[in-house]
Amino acid sequence: MLSQHAYVTEKLEGPFPQRRFASTEERQHVLDNLSRLSIDAAGAEVTGWYLAELHVA
Numbered sequence: 001m002l003s004q005h006a007y008v009t010e011k012l013e014g015p016f017p018q019r020r021f022a023s024t025e026e027r028q029h030v031l032d033n034l035s036r037l038s039i040d041a042a043g044a045e046v047t048g049w050y051l052a053e054l055h056v057a
Helices: 024-036
Strands: 008-018 049-056
Touching: none
Parallel strands: none
Antiparallel strands: 008 049
16 A cells, blocks of 8 residues: 555564553463464563564655
8 A cells, every 4th residue: 555655665674662561460371372473482571572564654
C-alpha cells in the first residue's frame, strides 16, 4: 500500500527494546506465546524487555 504512494519501507536491524514487561505474568504470557509459535526468545524477551522490530517508511 505504501509503495503505491511513493513510500519506501525498510526494516532496520534489531530487535529494539520497546519497554520492560509490566509484570511477571505479562512476561510469562509473552514467552508462552513465542514458544507456541516456535520463536526462540533467547537473548530477546528473556532479558525482561518487550522487543520490537522497527520498520521505517
